Amino acid sequence: MRSKLDENRPIFQQIKEMIEEDIVEGILPEGDKAPSTNQLVAYYKINPQTVLKGVNELVENGILFKKRGVGMFVAEGARETLRTLRKRTFQEEYVWSMLQEAKRLGISEQEIRSMMDDLKGRNDHD
Structure with a gap:
């Protein structure tokens, strides 16, 4: 994860891009658990709805999938x-x-x- 967020760009977009970058670079392999909303909220001290907006876009695009009660995971082929x-x-x-x-x-x-x-x-x- 980046140490800081760019205040001039939408935060949800940056969260989405960070997760995408970790997937492309192989840091976050397919099938692995993605960082939780709570982890991202605590690390960046941002609103949970902001994190959810970025993560939900990844779910909508088939990059992440939800396991109820367990968390978000990287989809096969992501x-x-x-x-x-x-x-x-x-x-x-x-x-x-x-x-x-x-x-x-x-x-x-x-x-x-x-x-x-x-x-x-x-x-x-x-």
Whole structure:
């Protein structure tokens, strides 16, 4: 869990994103129990309804499921579902805008690949 929440963004959204991130990174494997509402409320000192709003969105999207009287658990296939959604978002938000800007600047596909290779090489040395 993050140590602090961003006051400029909806808290329920941040709670949802933190749980999603833990699932994508494998910190919270499928079948495992998710952090309870009470744990999140106590840790962040926030309203239980705020936490429930974020968690309920994950339930509605099939990422978490409730076991009555036991808690919330990560659903089977949740990691792949989240990865697929994030890949689509990445393509739409980053790749599309990059290609549009490259077109405006007259950058060829080969130049883009070369730039990516350069950056990848730099990243390998870090």
